[in-house]
Amino acid sequence: MKFAFNMPTKIISGRDVIISNYKIFSSLGKKAIIVTGRHSAEANGSLADVLSALKLAGVGYDIFNNIMSNPTIDIVYDGAKFAKEHGDDFVVAIGGGSPMDAAKAIALLAAQDISRESLFSGKYTDEILPMVFIPTTAGTGSEVTQYSILTNDELETKTTLSSPIMFPDYAFLDGKYMCSLGKNTTINTAIDALSHAIEGFLNKKANEMTAIYSEKAIRIISSLFKKIEENDLSLEDRDNLLFASTLAGIVISHTGTTAVHSMGYSLTYFKDIDHGRANGLLLGRYLEFLYDYIPDKVNEVLSFMNMNSVSEFKDKLDSLFGEKEKITKEEIVIFVGKALAAKNLQNSLIVPGNDDLIKILEDVFLGA
Ligand code: NAP
Ligand code: FE
Numbered sequence: 001m002k003f004a005f006n007m008p009t010k011i012i013s014g015r016d017v018i019i020s021n022y023k024i025f026s027s028l029g030k031k032a033i034i035v036t037g038r039h040s041a042e043a044n045g046s047l048a049d050v051l052s053a054l055k056l057a058g059v060g061y062d063i064f065n066n067i068m069s070n071p072t073i074d075i076v077y078d079g080a081k082f083a084k085e086h087g088d089d090f091v092v093a094i095g096g097g098s099p100m101d102a103a104k105a106i107a108l109l110a111a112q113d114i115s116r117e118s119l120f121s122g123k124y125t126d127e128i129l130p131m132v133f134i135p136t137t138a139g140t141g142s143e144v145t146q147y148s149i150l151t152n153d154e155l156e157t158k159t160t161l162s163s164p165i166m167f168p169d170y171a172f173l174d175g176k177y178m179c180s181l182g183k184n185t186t187i188n189t190a191i192d193a194l195s196h197a198i199e200g201f202l203n204k205k206a207n208e209m210t211a212i213y214s215e216k217a218i219r220i221i222s223s224l225f226k227k228i229e230e231n232d233l234s235l236e237d238r239d240n241l242l243f244a245s246t247l248a249g250i251v252i253s254h255t256g257t258t259a260v261h262s263m264g265y266s267l268t269y270f271k272d273i274d275h276g277r278a279n280g281l282l283l284g285r286y287l288e289f290l291y292d293y294i295p296d297k298v299n300e301v302l303s304f305m306n307m308n309s310v311s312e313f314k315d316k317l318d319s320l321f322g323e324k325e326k327i328t329k330e331e332i333v334i335f336v337g338k339a340l341a342a343k344n345l346q347n348s349l350i351v352p353g354n355d356d357l358i359k360i361l362e363d364v365f366l367g368a
Contacts, residue, residue, distance in 0.1 A: 003207035007250055008164075009133075009144045013173035013243065018046075018134065021051035024170060028356045029090035033083040033110075035068050035103035036094040038060030044180040046136050054092075056164035061075045062086045065107075070158065070268060071102040072118065073153045080109030083129070090130040093168070097140030097275065098208030100133055102191035104148040104166045107131050113182065114192050117176065119257070120152075120159055126161040126320075133168040136177040136359040138241035139189025139276055141196055141249015145169035157338050167253075170257040173246060175239035176206045183231040186241075187320050189229055191243035195279040196303055199258040202290060210254045213247040215304050220244035222305035229320055258295065260286050263361065265323070271325055280321055284314030285360050293350045327365040332358060 012021055025032065025239045034050060043048040047063075054061050064079050079154045083091070083106060091110075093103030096342065111127040152159040181189070197217035200210055221244050227233050231236035232240070265276035273281070291298045298310065307313050327335075336357040339345055345352075352360065 001208055003209055005207070005209040005254065007144065007253070008167045011144065011171045011173065011246065015176065016049070017172045017174050018049040018053050019056070021055040021137065021172065023137065025059045025092075026057040028132065028169065029059070029088075029311060031062070031086070032041065032090050032092045033063055033079070033086065033088035033089050033106065034063045034065070034092045034094060035067060036063070036065045036078060036099045037096070038065060039096040040096075040136060040180070041065070044055065044136055044177040045169040046134055046177045050092055050094060050134065058268075061092070062088055066140075067102045068098040068304040069096075069098045070151045071098050072153075073119065076102050076105035076109060076115075076150065077267070078260055079106035083110040092132045092133070092134070094134045096135070096137035097142045099198070100140065101148040101150065103131065103366070104142075107159055108148075108161075108163070108166060109187055111164045115174045117277060120161055122161075122163055124163060124165065126165055128165045131168040131169045132172065134172045134174075134177075135242065135245070137177055137181065137185065137189040138238065138245040139192040141193065141245050143168055143173075144166070144246055144249040145253040147253075152203055156267050157342070160295065160343075167195055171246065173242050175235060175242045178242065179240040180286035181234060182272075186231070186233065187228055188274045188280065189245070190224070190241055190276070191278030191280035191283070191317070191320065193217065193241070193248045195260055195276075195283050196257065197244070197250045198283065198287070199260055200248065200255040201301060202294070202297055203255040203347050204349060205255040206346055207254070210251045211291070213251045217251070218301065219246040222307075225316060225320070254345045257344045259339065259345050259347040259357070262339040262345040263335060263340065263357065267325075270331065270335070271327065273325055277321060281364055282318055282360065283349035284310065284317045285364050287313060289352060289356060289360055290350055297320050297349065323331060324365060326359070329366065330353070332365070335361060356360075
């Protein structure tokens with residue numbers, strides 16, 4: 001059996017792990033830049049826990065709390081400038097995928113001078129600020145990946161910055177911060193994680209180890225479909241969803257994502273559709289495409305969810321996501337052009353061509 005498996009991020013999970021592990025903060029530096037979104041970290045208690053832990057550790061901090069959803073290249077350069085001006089020597093990221101992704105780029109840009117032109121080249125030295133990550137959505141798995149996905153206006157899409165030095169040093173997992181998530185964000189983020197687990201399973205780079213993580217994540221998330229839909233998740237369910245999204249993050253740190261994410265980026269960039277929702281709208285129809293080529297593999301995924309057919313899965317996603325956005329035929333042609341240029345498309349076990357992608361998007365949005 002031939003495979004390689006690597007998870008450099010130390011993952012610490014449990015109730016109140018931030019406070020109980022406060023000594024870790026002082027081992028990383030003297031002053032943290034806390035990278036977070038505008039409101040949620042304050043509302044869900046994660047920021048207060050971090051501030052208490054920093055106080056116990058005798059570590060200073062500055063707060064950079066203006067990360068928007070789908071972070072821009074400008075905001076990460078601003079964040080790096082802020083960190084340098086304040087003399088911050090490590091990064092604490094709190095939030096969903098947006099603050100976490102932004103924080104990785106900030107940690108990189110605060111430690112070395114990289115021009116905008118060479119930002120996505122991957123050609124960096126090894127310098128980067130140490131990072132502690134605290135996810136407050138159970139979706140992206142960014143706390144355990146080497147990816148920072150930024151909105152790229154020049155290419156009119158989302159582009160991935162990827163480097164082995166961008167794995168966070170620590171990920172603290174505590175599902176209690178997710179109790180404040182609204183129904184739609186819970187659905188979108190849970191299905192993003194499911195999409196990572198499935199895309200990582202039906203993936204050229206999948207291996208025996210990642211398959212175990214995929215299967216577990218798919219089983220956990222699908223077992224909670226009903227509760228997610230009814231917005232009836234207990235604290236324990238929140239912990240489990242977070243566990244699943246971290247497992248799925250470990251999967252894509254090895255495999256990358258596939259055609260679903262390649263197409264989804266345009267839905268987010270051009271139509272402002274939330275990242276997880278964009279993937280969820282496409283995932284069922286993508287499995288239908290794969291079923292024609294690799295039915296046994298797709299059936300394996302369905303069996304993890306205790307489902308008998310792709311249409312049963314599509315129905316479940318339809319009921320979670322409700323009415324779809326309107327997209328024109330002309331837009332679909334543009335989106336397919338972007339998807340064909342996306343690197344992750346090639347990870348797909350069966351790589352869809354131009355006509356396949358057009359058909360998938362038309363079926364989903366035009367009902368053709
Ligand atoms: P997000 O954009 O980080 O957050 C969405 C919304 O949820 C924001 O309004 C945020 O508010 C709010 N929120 C966060 N935590 C909350 C909580 N505990 N309670 C209430 N509200 C909360 O969404 P996301 O889906 O987690 O991340 C999406 C981003 O991650 C995209 O840019 C996507 O491309 C990226 N992504 C990265 C990877 C990777 O491997 N690195 C993988 C998949 C996706 P505030 O703004 O106030 O915080
Ligand atoms: Fe994703």
